[in-house]
Amino acid sequence: MTILHRNDAASVATLTMDAPERLNALSDDMLAALTSAFDDIAADASVRAVILRGTGKAFCAGHDLKEMQAGRQAPDGGAAYFKDLFDRCATMMQRIQSMPQPVIAQVHGIATAAGCQLVATCDMAIAADDTRFGVNGVNIGLFCSTPMVALTRNIGRKAAFEMLTTGRFVDAREAQDLGLINRAVHADALERETSELAQSIAKKLPAAVKIGKQAFYAQAQMSTAEAYAYAGDVMVQNMLIADTDEGINAFLGKRPPNWS
Structure with missing residues:
Protein backbone atom coordinates (compact mmCIF):
# COMPACT_ATOMS: atom_id res chain seq x y z
CA MET A 1 0.00 0.00 0.00
CA THR A 2 1.31 3.42 -0.97
CA ILE A 3 1.21 5.82 1.98
CA LEU A 4 2.49 8.89 0.13
CA HIS A 5 1.29 10.04 -3.27
CA ARG A 6 2.87 12.64 -5.53
CA ASN A 7 0.98 14.57 -8.17
CA ASP A 8 2.60 17.26 -10.35
CA ALA A 9 0.63 19.92 -12.17
CA ALA A 10 1.51 23.42 -13.39
CA SER A 11 4.99 23.33 -11.78
CA VAL A 12 3.55 22.41 -8.35
CA ALA A 13 4.19 19.03 -6.71
CA THR A 14 1.48 17.91 -4.30
CA LEU A 15 2.43 15.29 -1.72
CA THR A 16 -0.48 13.55 -0.01
CA MET A 17 0.09 11.51 3.13
CA ASP A 18 -2.33 8.60 2.86
CA ALA A 19 -2.43 6.62 6.08
CA PRO A 20 -5.79 7.81 7.43
CA GLU A 21 -6.22 4.84 9.77
CA ARG A 22 -3.11 6.06 11.62
CA LEU A 23 -4.00 9.75 11.24
CA ASN A 24 -1.02 10.06 8.87
CA ALA A 25 1.39 9.43 11.73
CA LEU A 26 5.12 9.81 11.06
CA SER A 27 5.78 6.10 11.11
CA ASP A 28 9.11 4.67 9.97
CA ASP A 29 7.61 4.14 6.51
CA MET A 30 6.11 7.63 6.32
CA LEU A 31 9.38 9.27 7.38
CA ALA A 32 11.24 7.31 4.72
CA ALA A 33 8.66 8.14 2.06
CA LEU A 34 8.67 11.85 2.88
CA THR A 35 12.47 12.07 2.95
CA SER A 36 12.74 10.31 -0.40
CA ALA A 37 10.03 12.47 -1.97
CA PHE A 38 11.60 15.71 -0.78
CA ASP A 39 14.99 14.58 -2.08
CA ASP A 40 13.48 13.79 -5.48
CA ILE A 41 11.62 17.09 -5.69
CA ALA A 42 14.68 19.08 -4.63
CA ALA A 43 16.49 17.72 -7.70
CA ASP A 44 13.54 18.33 -10.04
CA ALA A 45 13.91 21.71 -11.76
CA SER A 46 10.40 21.45 -13.20
CA VAL A 47 8.90 21.85 -9.69
CA ARG A 48 8.67 25.39 -8.35
CA ALA A 49 6.48 24.89 -5.26
CA VAL A 50 5.30 22.00 -3.09
CA ILE A 51 2.03 21.35 -1.25
CA LEU A 52 1.99 18.84 1.62
CA ARG A 53 -1.39 17.54 2.77
CA GLY A 54 -3.04 14.51 4.35
CA THR A 55 -6.09 12.32 3.81
CA GLY A 56 -8.76 11.38 6.31
CA LYS A 57 -9.57 13.17 9.55
CA ALA A 58 -6.14 14.62 10.27
CA PHE A 59 -3.18 16.31 8.66
CA CYS A 60 -0.73 14.44 10.90
CA ALA A 61 -0.96 13.16 14.47
CA GLY A 62 2.80 13.00 15.10
CA HIS A 63 4.96 9.94 15.69
CA ASP A 64 3.48 6.45 15.56
CA LEU A 65 3.17 5.57 19.25
CA LYS A 66 2.54 1.87 18.59
CA GLU A 67 5.82 1.62 16.69
CA MET A 68 7.59 3.52 19.43
CA GLN A 69 6.28 1.18 22.11
CA ALA A 70 7.33 -1.82 20.04
CA GLY A 71 10.84 -0.38 20.00
CA ARG A 72 11.03 -0.87 23.77
CA GLN A 73 11.37 -4.62 23.24
CA ALA A 74 15.04 -4.22 22.29
CA PRO A 75 17.65 -5.21 24.92
CA ASP A 76 18.51 -1.54 25.49
CA GLY A 77 14.86 -0.66 26.15
CA GLY A 78 14.61 1.10 22.81
CA ALA A 79 17.32 3.72 23.34
CA ALA A 80 19.05 3.11 19.99
CA TYR A 81 15.77 2.93 18.09
CA PHE A 82 14.45 6.13 19.66
CA LYS A 83 17.69 8.01 18.91
CA ASP A 84 17.60 6.81 15.31
CA LEU A 85 13.91 7.70 14.99
CA PHE A 86 14.33 11.27 16.19
CA ASP A 87 17.47 11.70 14.06
CA ARG A 88 15.61 10.50 10.96
CA CYS A 89 12.72 12.82 11.73
CA ALA A 90 15.08 15.77 12.20
CA THR A 91 16.76 14.97 8.88
CA MET A 92 13.39 14.99 7.10
CA MET A 93 12.33 18.26 8.74
CA GLN A 94 15.60 19.96 7.84
CA ARG A 95 15.31 18.70 4.27
CA ILE A 96 12.11 20.70 3.88
CA GLN A 97 13.93 23.92 4.66
CA SER A 98 17.08 23.10 2.68
CA MET A 99 15.32 22.21 -0.58
CA PRO A 100 15.07 25.03 -3.15
CA GLN A 101 11.29 25.01 -3.54
CA PRO A 102 8.97 26.54 -0.92
CA VAL A 103 6.82 23.93 0.85
CA ILE A 104 3.26 24.81 1.88
CA ALA A 105 1.38 22.73 4.45
CA GLN A 106 -2.33 22.33 3.66
CA VAL A 107 -3.64 21.52 7.13
CA HIS A 108 -6.97 20.11 8.31
CA GLY A 109 -8.35 18.23 11.29
CA ILE A 110 -5.49 18.05 13.77
CA ALA A 111 -1.74 18.62 13.68
CA THR A 112 -0.31 17.31 16.93
CA ALA A 113 3.17 16.73 18.41
CA ALA A 114 5.51 15.95 15.49
CA GLY A 115 2.58 16.77 13.18
CA CYS A 116 2.55 20.28 14.60
CA GLN A 117 6.33 20.27 14.19
CA LEU A 118 5.78 19.45 10.52
CA VAL A 119 3.48 22.46 10.10
CA ALA A 120 5.98 24.71 11.86
CA THR A 121 8.79 23.39 9.67
CA CYS A 122 7.06 23.99 6.34
CA ASP A 123 7.85 27.36 4.80
CA MET A 124 4.18 28.36 4.83
CA ALA A 125 0.90 26.88 6.03
CA ILE A 126 -2.77 27.34 5.22
CA ALA A 127 -5.26 25.67 7.56
CA ALA A 128 -8.97 24.98 7.63
CA ASP A 129 -10.54 27.15 10.32
CA ASP A 130 -11.67 24.11 12.33
CA THR A 131 -8.13 22.68 12.61
CA ARG A 132 -6.56 22.19 16.04
CA PHE A 133 -2.85 22.31 16.81
CA GLY A 134 -0.98 20.97 19.81
CA VAL A 135 2.38 19.83 21.13
CA ASN A 136 0.55 17.65 23.59
CA GLY A 137 3.05 14.89 24.35
CA VAL A 138 3.28 16.14 27.93
CA ASN A 139 -0.25 14.79 28.44
CA ILE A 140 1.14 11.25 28.15
CA GLY A 141 4.41 11.95 29.92
CA LEU A 142 6.53 12.75 26.85
CA PHE A 143 7.65 16.37 26.55
CA CYS A 144 7.67 17.43 22.88
CA SER A 145 11.34 18.39 22.86
CA THR A 146 11.98 17.92 19.13
CA PRO A 147 8.73 19.61 18.04
CA MET A 148 9.79 22.43 20.37
CA VAL A 149 12.69 23.27 18.05
CA ALA A 150 10.43 24.13 15.13
CA LEU A 151 7.71 25.65 17.31
CA THR A 152 10.01 28.13 19.05
CA ARG A 153 11.29 29.27 15.66
CA ASN A 154 7.73 30.17 14.65
CA ILE A 155 5.99 31.66 17.67
CA GLY A 156 6.85 33.59 20.84
CA ARG A 157 8.63 31.78 23.64
CA LYS A 158 5.97 32.22 26.31
CA ALA A 159 3.18 30.98 24.06
CA ALA A 160 5.31 28.04 22.96
CA PHE A 161 6.25 27.14 26.53
CA GLU A 162 2.61 27.22 27.61
CA MET A 163 1.61 24.88 24.79
CA LEU A 164 4.51 22.54 25.57
CA THR A 165 3.96 22.36 29.33
CA THR A 166 0.14 22.23 29.39
CA GLY A 167 -0.58 20.24 26.24
CA ARG A 168 -3.22 22.84 25.41
CA PHE A 169 -4.59 22.83 21.89
CA VAL A 170 -4.99 26.03 19.89
CA ASP A 171 -7.48 26.55 17.11
CA ALA A 172 -6.60 27.80 13.64
CA ARG A 173 -7.41 31.43 14.39
CA GLU A 174 -5.12 31.46 17.40
CA ALA A 175 -2.47 29.60 15.41
CA GLN A 176 -2.65 32.38 12.83
CA ASP A 177 -2.36 35.05 15.51
CA LEU A 178 0.65 33.26 16.99
CA GLY A 179 2.37 33.01 13.60
CA LEU A 180 2.24 29.21 13.33
CA ILE A 181 0.25 29.40 10.09
CA ASN A 182 -0.16 32.06 7.43
CA ARG A 183 -3.93 32.08 7.55
CA ALA A 184 -7.04 30.13 8.45
CA VAL A 185 -9.73 29.69 5.81
CA HIS A 186 -13.08 27.97 5.57
CA ALA A 187 -12.66 24.24 5.01
CA ASP A 188 -14.39 24.48 1.63
CA ALA A 189 -11.77 27.01 0.47
CA LEU A 190 -8.69 25.22 1.84
CA GLU A 191 -7.60 23.47 -1.34
CA ARG A 192 -8.24 26.52 -3.51
CA GLU A 193 -6.41 28.93 -1.20
CA THR A 194 -3.39 26.62 -0.92
CA SER A 195 -3.28 26.07 -4.67
CA GLU A 196 -3.47 29.81 -5.36
CA LEU A 197 -0.56 30.45 -3.00
CA ALA A 198 1.51 27.72 -4.66
CA GLN A 199 0.70 29.01 -8.13
CA SER A 200 1.67 32.54 -7.12
CA ILE A 201 5.10 31.26 -6.11
CA ALA A 202 5.42 29.03 -9.18
CA LYS A 203 5.14 32.08 -11.44
CA LYS A 204 8.23 33.71 -9.91
CA LEU A 205 11.79 33.30 -11.15
Missing part, protein backbone atom coordinates in the same frame (compact mmCIF):
# COMPACT_ATOMS: atom_id res chain seq x y z
CA PRO A 206 12.91 29.93 -9.68
CA ALA A 207 16.53 31.01 -9.28
CA ALA A 208 15.50 34.03 -7.22
CA VAL A 209 13.19 31.98 -5.00
CA LYS A 210 15.92 29.36 -4.48
CA ILE A 211 18.48 31.99 -3.49
CA GLY A 212 15.95 33.75 -1.30
CA LYS A 213 14.82 30.66 0.58
CA GLN A 214 18.38 29.64 1.36
CA ALA A 215 19.20 33.16 2.53
CA PHE A 216 16.02 33.42 4.60
CA TYR A 217 17.01 30.54 6.89
CA ALA A 218 20.73 31.32 6.91
CA GLN A 219 20.39 34.96 7.98
CA ALA A 220 17.97 34.06 10.77
CA GLN A 221 20.86 32.41 12.63
CA MET A 222 23.14 35.46 12.37
CA SER A 223 23.57 38.72 14.22
CA THR A 224 22.07 41.77 12.54
CA ALA A 225 25.43 42.98 11.23
CA GLU A 226 26.37 39.51 9.94
CA ALA A 227 22.97 39.11 8.34
CA TYR A 228 23.23 42.41 6.44
CA ALA A 229 26.70 41.54 5.16
CA TYR A 230 25.55 38.09 4.08
CA ALA A 231 22.30 39.34 2.53
CA GLY A 232 24.20 42.00 0.59
CA ASP A 233 26.36 39.31 -0.99
CA VAL A 234 23.23 37.34 -1.82
CA MET A 235 21.69 40.39 -3.50
CA VAL A 236 24.81 40.75 -5.64
CA GLN A 237 24.56 37.10 -6.72
CA ASN A 238 20.90 37.60 -7.55
CA MET A 239 21.54 40.79 -9.54
CA LEU A 240 24.11 38.98 -11.70
CA ILE A 241 21.57 36.39 -12.89
CA ALA A 242 20.66 37.06 -16.53
CA ASP A 243 16.96 36.48 -15.88
CA THR A 244 17.03 39.09 -13.11
CA ASP A 245 18.41 41.59 -15.62
CA GLU A 246 15.54 40.64 -17.94
CA GLY A 247 13.00 40.94 -15.13
CA ILE A 248 14.11 44.47 -14.23
CA ASN A 249 14.17 45.54 -17.88
CA ALA A 250 10.69 44.10 -18.36
CA PHE A 251 9.41 46.01 -15.34
CA LEU A 252 10.96 49.27 -16.58
CA GLY A 253 9.56 48.61 -20.04
CA LYS A 254 6.10 47.80 -18.66
CA ARG A 255 6.01 44.35 -20.24
CA PRO A 256 5.97 40.74 -19.00
CA PRO A 257 9.43 39.24 -18.44
CA ASN A 258 10.73 36.71 -20.94
CA TRP A 259 12.58 34.45 -18.53
CA SER A 260 14.63 31.53 -19.81
Whole structure:
Protein backbone atom coordinates (compact mmCIF):
# COMPACT_ATOMS: atom_id res chain seq x y z
CA MET A 1 0.00 0.00 0.00
CA THR A 2 1.31 3.42 -0.97
CA ILE A 3 1.21 5.82 1.98
CA LEU A 4 2.49 8.89 0.13
CA HIS A 5 1.29 10.04 -3.27
CA ARG A 6 2.87 12.64 -5.53
CA ASN A 7 0.98 14.57 -8.17
CA ASP A 8 2.60 17.26 -10.35
CA ALA A 9 0.63 19.92 -12.17
CA ALA A 10 1.51 23.42 -13.39
CA SER A 11 4.99 23.33 -11.78
CA VAL A 12 3.55 22.41 -8.35
CA ALA A 13 4.19 19.03 -6.71
CA THR A 14 1.48 17.91 -4.30
CA LEU A 15 2.43 15.29 -1.72
CA THR A 16 -0.48 13.55 -0.01
CA MET A 17 0.09 11.51 3.13
CA ASP A 18 -2.33 8.60 2.86
CA ALA A 19 -2.43 6.62 6.08
CA PRO A 20 -5.79 7.81 7.43
CA GLU A 21 -6.22 4.84 9.77
CA ARG A 22 -3.11 6.06 11.62
CA LEU A 23 -4.00 9.75 11.24
CA ASN A 24 -1.02 10.06 8.87
CA ALA A 25 1.39 9.43 11.73
CA LEU A 26 5.12 9.81 11.06
CA SER A 27 5.78 6.10 11.11
CA ASP A 28 9.11 4.67 9.97
CA ASP A 29 7.61 4.14 6.51
CA MET A 30 6.11 7.63 6.32
CA LEU A 31 9.38 9.27 7.38
CA ALA A 32 11.24 7.31 4.72
CA ALA A 33 8.66 8.14 2.06
CA LEU A 34 8.67 11.85 2.88
CA THR A 35 12.47 12.07 2.95
CA SER A 36 12.74 10.31 -0.40
CA ALA A 37 10.03 12.47 -1.97
CA PHE A 38 11.60 15.71 -0.78
CA ASP A 39 14.99 14.58 -2.08
CA ASP A 40 13.48 13.79 -5.48
CA ILE A 41 11.62 17.09 -5.69
CA ALA A 42 14.68 19.08 -4.63
CA ALA A 43 16.49 17.72 -7.70
CA ASP A 44 13.54 18.33 -10.04
CA ALA A 45 13.91 21.71 -11.76
CA SER A 46 10.40 21.45 -13.20
CA VAL A 47 8.90 21.85 -9.69
CA ARG A 48 8.67 25.39 -8.35
CA ALA A 49 6.48 24.89 -5.26
CA VAL A 50 5.30 22.00 -3.09
CA ILE A 51 2.03 21.35 -1.25
CA LEU A 52 1.99 18.84 1.62
CA ARG A 53 -1.39 17.54 2.77
CA GLY A 54 -3.04 14.51 4.35
CA THR A 55 -6.09 12.32 3.81
CA GLY A 56 -8.76 11.38 6.31
CA LYS A 57 -9.57 13.17 9.55
CA ALA A 58 -6.14 14.62 10.27
CA PHE A 59 -3.18 16.31 8.66
CA CYS A 60 -0.73 14.44 10.90
CA ALA A 61 -0.96 13.16 14.47
CA GLY A 62 2.80 13.00 15.10
CA HIS A 63 4.96 9.94 15.69
CA ASP A 64 3.48 6.45 15.56
CA LEU A 65 3.17 5.57 19.25
CA LYS A 66 2.54 1.87 18.59
CA GLU A 67 5.82 1.62 16.69
CA MET A 68 7.59 3.52 19.43
CA GLN A 69 6.28 1.18 22.11
CA ALA A 70 7.33 -1.82 20.04
CA GLY A 71 10.84 -0.38 20.00
CA ARG A 72 11.03 -0.87 23.77
CA GLN A 73 11.37 -4.62 23.24
CA ALA A 74 15.04 -4.22 22.29
CA PRO A 75 17.65 -5.21 24.92
CA ASP A 76 18.51 -1.54 25.49
CA GLY A 77 14.86 -0.66 26.15
CA GLY A 78 14.61 1.10 22.81
CA ALA A 79 17.32 3.72 23.34
CA ALA A 80 19.05 3.11 19.99
CA TYR A 81 15.77 2.93 18.09
CA PHE A 82 14.45 6.13 19.66
CA LYS A 83 17.69 8.01 18.91
CA ASP A 84 17.60 6.81 15.31
CA LEU A 85 13.91 7.70 14.99
CA PHE A 86 14.33 11.27 16.19
CA ASP A 87 17.47 11.70 14.06
CA ARG A 88 15.61 10.50 10.96
CA CYS A 89 12.72 12.82 11.73
CA ALA A 90 15.08 15.77 12.20
CA THR A 91 16.76 14.97 8.88
CA MET A 92 13.39 14.99 7.10
CA MET A 93 12.33 18.26 8.74
CA GLN A 94 15.60 19.96 7.84
CA ARG A 95 15.31 18.70 4.27
CA ILE A 96 12.11 20.70 3.88
CA GLN A 97 13.93 23.92 4.66
CA SER A 98 17.08 23.10 2.68
CA MET A 99 15.32 22.21 -0.58
CA PRO A 100 15.07 25.03 -3.15
CA GLN A 101 11.29 25.01 -3.54
CA PRO A 102 8.97 26.54 -0.92
CA VAL A 103 6.82 23.93 0.85
CA ILE A 104 3.26 24.81 1.88
CA ALA A 105 1.38 22.73 4.45
CA GLN A 106 -2.33 22.33 3.66
CA VAL A 107 -3.64 21.52 7.13
CA HIS A 108 -6.97 20.11 8.31
CA GLY A 109 -8.35 18.23 11.29
CA ILE A 110 -5.49 18.05 13.77
CA ALA A 111 -1.74 18.62 13.68
CA THR A 112 -0.31 17.31 16.93
CA ALA A 113 3.17 16.73 18.41
CA ALA A 114 5.51 15.95 15.49
CA GLY A 115 2.58 16.77 13.18
CA CYS A 116 2.55 20.28 14.60
CA GLN A 117 6.33 20.27 14.19
CA LEU A 118 5.78 19.45 10.52
CA VAL A 119 3.48 22.46 10.10
CA ALA A 120 5.98 24.71 11.86
CA THR A 121 8.79 23.39 9.67
CA CYS A 122 7.06 23.99 6.34
CA ASP A 123 7.85 27.36 4.80
CA MET A 124 4.18 28.36 4.83
CA ALA A 125 0.90 26.88 6.03
CA ILE A 126 -2.77 27.34 5.22
CA ALA A 127 -5.26 25.67 7.56
CA ALA A 128 -8.97 24.98 7.63
CA ASP A 129 -10.54 27.15 10.32
CA ASP A 130 -11.67 24.11 12.33
CA THR A 131 -8.13 22.68 12.61
CA ARG A 132 -6.56 22.19 16.04
CA PHE A 133 -2.85 22.31 16.81
CA GLY A 134 -0.98 20.97 19.81
CA VAL A 135 2.38 19.83 21.13
CA ASN A 136 0.55 17.65 23.59
CA GLY A 137 3.05 14.89 24.35
CA VAL A 138 3.28 16.14 27.93
CA ASN A 139 -0.25 14.79 28.44
CA ILE A 140 1.14 11.25 28.15
CA GLY A 141 4.41 11.95 29.92
CA LEU A 142 6.53 12.75 26.85
CA PHE A 143 7.65 16.37 26.55
CA CYS A 144 7.67 17.43 22.88
CA SER A 145 11.34 18.39 22.86
CA THR A 146 11.98 17.92 19.13
CA PRO A 147 8.73 19.61 18.04
CA MET A 148 9.79 22.43 20.37
CA VAL A 149 12.69 23.27 18.05
CA ALA A 150 10.43 24.13 15.13
CA LEU A 151 7.71 25.65 17.31
CA THR A 152 10.01 28.13 19.05
CA ARG A 153 11.29 29.27 15.66
CA ASN A 154 7.73 30.17 14.65
CA ILE A 155 5.99 31.66 17.67
CA GLY A 156 6.85 33.59 20.84
CA ARG A 157 8.63 31.78 23.64
CA LYS A 158 5.97 32.22 26.31
CA ALA A 159 3.18 30.98 24.06
CA ALA A 160 5.31 28.04 22.96
CA PHE A 161 6.25 27.14 26.53
CA GLU A 162 2.61 27.22 27.61
CA MET A 163 1.61 24.88 24.79
CA LEU A 164 4.51 22.54 25.57
CA THR A 165 3.96 22.36 29.33
CA THR A 166 0.14 22.23 29.39
CA GLY A 167 -0.58 20.24 26.24
CA ARG A 168 -3.22 22.84 25.41
CA PHE A 169 -4.59 22.83 21.89
CA VAL A 170 -4.99 26.03 19.89
CA ASP A 171 -7.48 26.55 17.11
CA ALA A 172 -6.60 27.80 13.64
CA ARG A 173 -7.41 31.43 14.39
CA GLU A 174 -5.12 31.46 17.40
CA ALA A 175 -2.47 29.60 15.41
CA GLN A 176 -2.65 32.38 12.83
CA ASP A 177 -2.36 35.05 15.51
CA LEU A 178 0.65 33.26 16.99
CA GLY A 179 2.37 33.01 13.60
CA LEU A 180 2.24 29.21 13.33
CA ILE A 181 0.25 29.40 10.09
CA ASN A 182 -0.16 32.06 7.43
CA ARG A 183 -3.93 32.08 7.55
CA ALA A 184 -7.04 30.13 8.45
CA VAL A 185 -9.73 29.69 5.81
CA HIS A 186 -13.08 27.97 5.57
CA ALA A 187 -12.66 24.24 5.01
CA ASP A 188 -14.39 24.48 1.63
CA ALA A 189 -11.77 27.01 0.47
CA LEU A 190 -8.69 25.22 1.84
CA GLU A 191 -7.60 23.47 -1.34
CA ARG A 192 -8.24 26.52 -3.51
CA GLU A 193 -6.41 28.93 -1.20
CA THR A 194 -3.39 26.62 -0.92
CA SER A 195 -3.28 26.07 -4.67
CA GLU A 196 -3.47 29.81 -5.36
CA LEU A 197 -0.56 30.45 -3.00
CA ALA A 198 1.51 27.72 -4.66
CA GLN A 199 0.70 29.01 -8.13
CA SER A 200 1.67 32.54 -7.12
CA ILE A 201 5.10 31.26 -6.11
CA ALA A 202 5.42 29.03 -9.18
CA LYS A 203 5.14 32.08 -11.44
CA LYS A 204 8.23 33.71 -9.91
CA LEU A 205 11.79 33.30 -11.15
CA PRO A 206 12.91 29.93 -9.68
CA ALA A 207 16.53 31.01 -9.28
CA ALA A 208 15.50 34.03 -7.22
CA VAL A 209 13.19 31.98 -5.00
CA LYS A 210 15.92 29.36 -4.48
CA ILE A 211 18.48 31.99 -3.49
CA GLY A 212 15.95 33.75 -1.30
CA LYS A 213 14.82 30.66 0.58
CA GLN A 214 18.38 29.64 1.36
CA ALA A 215 19.20 33.16 2.53
CA PHE A 216 16.02 33.42 4.60
CA TYR A 217 17.01 30.54 6.89
CA ALA A 218 20.73 31.32 6.91
CA GLN A 219 20.39 34.96 7.98
CA ALA A 220 17.97 34.06 10.77
CA GLN A 221 20.86 32.41 12.63
CA MET A 222 23.14 35.46 12.37
CA SER A 223 23.57 38.72 14.22
CA THR A 224 22.07 41.77 12.54
CA ALA A 225 25.43 42.98 11.23
CA GLU A 226 26.37 39.51 9.94
CA ALA A 227 22.97 39.11 8.34
CA TYR A 228 23.23 42.41 6.44
CA ALA A 229 26.70 41.54 5.16
CA TYR A 230 25.55 38.09 4.08
CA ALA A 231 22.30 39.34 2.53
CA GLY A 232 24.20 42.00 0.59
CA ASP A 233 26.36 39.31 -0.99
CA VAL A 234 23.23 37.34 -1.82
CA MET A 235 21.69 40.39 -3.50
CA VAL A 236 24.81 40.75 -5.64
CA GLN A 237 24.56 37.10 -6.72
CA ASN A 238 20.90 37.60 -7.55
CA MET A 239 21.54 40.79 -9.54
CA LEU A 240 24.11 38.98 -11.70
CA ILE A 241 21.57 36.39 -12.89
CA ALA A 242 20.66 37.06 -16.53
CA ASP A 243 16.96 36.48 -15.88
CA THR A 244 17.03 39.09 -13.11
CA ASP A 245 18.41 41.59 -15.62
CA GLU A 246 15.54 40.64 -17.94
CA GLY A 247 13.00 40.94 -15.13
CA ILE A 248 14.11 44.47 -14.23
CA ASN A 249 14.17 45.54 -17.88
CA ALA A 250 10.69 44.10 -18.36
CA PHE A 251 9.41 46.01 -15.34
CA LEU A 252 10.96 49.27 -16.58
CA GLY A 253 9.56 48.61 -20.04
CA LYS A 254 6.10 47.80 -18.66
CA ARG A 255 6.01 44.35 -20.24
CA PRO A 256 5.97 40.74 -19.00
CA PRO A 257 9.43 39.24 -18.44
CA ASN A 258 10.73 36.71 -20.94
CA TRP A 259 12.58 34.45 -18.53
CA SER A 260 14.63 31.53 -19.81
